[in-house]
Amino acid sequence: MEIRVLRYFIQIAREGNMSRAAEVLHVSQPTLSKQMTDLESELGKKLFIRTSSGLNLTDEGMLLRKRAEDILEMVDKTTDEFNSLDNITGGDVQIGCAESYQIKYLAQVIQKLKKEYPDLRYHLSSGNTEHVTERLNKGLLDFAVIVQPPDLSKYNYIVLPETDKWGVLMRKDSPLASKEKIVFDDLKGLPLICSGQSLIEDIPRWCGERVDQLNISGTINLFYNGSVFVQEGLGYMLTFNHLANTSNDSELCFRPLEPTLETKMYIIWKKYQIFTPIAQILLDEFKNTL
Template identity: 65%
Template sequence: MEIRVLRYFLEVAREGSITHAAQRLHISQPTLSKQLKDLEAELGKKLFVRSSFSVKLTDEGMLLRRRAEDILDMVDKTEEEFKALGEVTGGDIHIGAAESDNIKYLARHIKNLKVRYPRIRTHLYSGDTDDLSERLDRGLLDFAVIAEAVDLSKYNFVELPESDIWGVVMRKDDPLAQKEAVAIDDLLDLPLIVSRQGLREDIPKLFGEKMDKLNVTATLNLAYNGSVLAREGLGYVLTFDKLVDTSEQSELCFRPLTPSLETKLFVVWKKYQVFTPAAEALLKEMKQYPAVL
């Protein structure tokens, strides 16, 4: 498979039309159709279901789309790295980050770096630890900010100075909002909205043997979406503080858990990683000026 043909394939998949994709790619429709047929012949699978005015991906086409996106991400990142070799005046840094207010410390380092190298660009990818670790291991990220203990056999790390505080986001007019802190027993019969990672890693530490009594009504990986559910009265969100709007203007409030539950965050990178000059500059910034952290 040629990289060029994979780009053609993805453009058709995104547009849902060979005609529109050909226009965007600035090639003729017959040329594009032939490239797609040649790709199907090479793979021995039908990738599209064609109709008069559109095309839709088959199951095999969906698989190739996922793989092609990963391949082209890696190709583009590799090209960026080679373009940046030997110079730190610019370049791209790819960072995966869990949801946390403590990303502010990483942001301060990036801000300091851009004072010296204004042409450096930062690309942020949000996800949970499993997703970020996978992308880091595949070379799609330079760094990842994760919310759990570091696998020291795979990664080096810098620890962020503050911990994230777990608590409950709920409507301000909820009776439970009258409490200054929420105890475990307060939550046992309530519909809970919990992050998938928290349900796997952190929440069991707090609830222990009472885990099987929790009424988990929904799981998520973005706290903002959970806040919408809570605002609409669908449940109580177990999450970190400062991830959603709980200001005076908001209908929601945050109450910490008691006993308290805190989670540390770490900036990690692969051991023996070969960095681009831009990523290397960020690493030096984090190590040289720990006071910023």
């Protein structure tokens, strides 16, 4: 299975059309069609179903697409790493991030380094702890920023200097907006939105076994989408402070939980990880600064 053929396969899957994929790839359609026929023969599985609207992936095709995207991302990252070995002015660094205002510390470190290493290029991807650690374990990320204590058998880490405080994001015309702090009984019966991870890892630290009494009407993994649902009146979101626009022009407001619930954030990387020069420089600056 050749890398080139996997790139062909991914482009066809994205376009849903052999002719358009051939144009993008600058190869002839018969050549592309033969490559896919050979790939199906090699795997012993049919990858595409032809329909009136174009080409759809079979179940086997969808599995290959997921695997191929990971493989190609790893190949591209490896190529970038080798290209960066002799580049003392910069290179690419991949960072997976949870959502938090403390990401400002990463921005400050990178801003400082870019003055000395102008070709430093950073690539941020957002996700929960499970998502970013999976990508870190696969070697697709150099660092991850997570909101759970790291597994010390797998990772080294730096603790970010502040904590994220939990509270409730709501509309300003909500009855709870008149309160300064939100206690557990305030939330009973209300439609609540939170991340699936926080429902397991964080909210029970605040209310213990009573978490089962909360009316969780929906879960999210990215803050912004949840805030839109709150703005549209679908519920109240349990989340970190400083993520939403709660200025005078906003329809939203934030009220902290009582008792206070806080979460630490950690920059992690794999034990015994071999870094590119620019990633090592960034790590050293993280250690010196944070």
